[in-house]
Amino acid sequence: MIKGLKIMAIAACLMFSTSVPVVASNGVATETKVNAVQPSIDGKSGIVIDAKSGKILFAKNIDMKSYPASITKILTTLVAIENNDDLYKEVIFSRYAVNSIEPGSTHIGIKAGEIIPLKDVLYGIMLESANEACNGAAEATSGSTKDFVKLMNKKAEELGCTNSHFVTTNGLHNDDHYVTARDMAKISKAAWENQTFRSIANNSNYFMAPTNKEKKGRELWNHHKMVKRTMFLYRGAEGGKTGYTTRAGGTLVTFVKRGEQELISVVLRGNGYELYRDTIKMMNYAFKNYKVVTPFKGVSKTLQDDNLGILKTGNKLSPYTLPLKNLNNISVLLAKNEDPSKLTYKYVSNKVIISYDHKKIGTVKLSF
Secondary structure (H helix, E strand, C coil): CCCCECCEECCCCCCCCCCCCECCCCEEECCCCCCCCCCCCCCCEEEEEECCCCCEEEEECCCCCECCHHHHHHHHHHHHHHCCCCCCCEEECCHHHHHCCCCCCCCCCCCCCCEEEHHHHHHHHHCCCCHHHHHHHHHHHHCCHHHHHHHHHHHHHHCCCCCCECCCCCCCCCCCCEECHHHHHHHHHHHHCEHHHHHHHCCCEEEECCCCCCCCCEEEECCCHHHHCCCCCCCCEEEEEEEEECCCEEEEEEEEEECCEEEEEEEEEECCCHHHHHHHHHHHHHHHHEEEECCCCCCCCCECCCCCCEEEECCEECCCCCCCHHHCCCEEEEECCCCHHHEEEEEECCEEEEEECCEEEEEEEEEC
């Protein structure tokens, strides 16, 4: 007998070494592809993925290389968070950090010698898309923007990005700075799983406290119109990042959550407000054709017996109900026409093996 043990679900595919809190990535999905006609979008490249399993739900030219512009800052912010134990450390802005950005590019007027807590700098990056803030965060993290970019490329490689390369911290144009929609979705998924990133990115506004160079402080506003809930209202929109350069065109990443279902979309080479219309079309398609099942949500039992096999078949718990309390975050993505009663769950060697219609679709590791 094994009594009183509690089980905690861990990411099925990713294991993080950082001490920064993360949201467990416990999603699995069936391989079913829906037969519905995909919407036509204006952007040259677009993708929607399930934020938990990573399954691609909509795809258009997702391996075409494009310039990302300021959605680069999602990776910049994630790398800064993961490589700084103290997010309240002081960032002292160098002359290079504030003066090396292109004239006329987006900034919040940070001055050389200004001292700002790193967390406020990250708000400046994600909400106001401040280019000099990216350079300051990079120098505070790695000593130089050049060394910080190395961390960006390393992180992208770790996430399985195979057709992307980063040269700048902020996405200002460089011919060798490019991404694909598929890779940008992977980066965005990793960022959204980081609780600190999520807490920053889902704000419509933020007040940056006064500094040694700016006595009144700064009011920061998110550029993403769905997050601001102004022109393009969309139920469940929680965060995102805009981007634009002449060479890149418009770029947009959006995070949406409705109930247990979380989606991430990317549009590259888009145009103006069409970016938002494209996003709405893609998101509507995904919500219409896919659903999420959370089989252990609300179950509060704990492990009582090691003589276990089937944990749950359809909606019926077996006599030996292993999970339980800490498996609440497990989710299974199904096509709308798939039957949840065909899902089965087995406990084998500290893992829950999830199957649909007798075919294995994923595994979630457990930790005692």
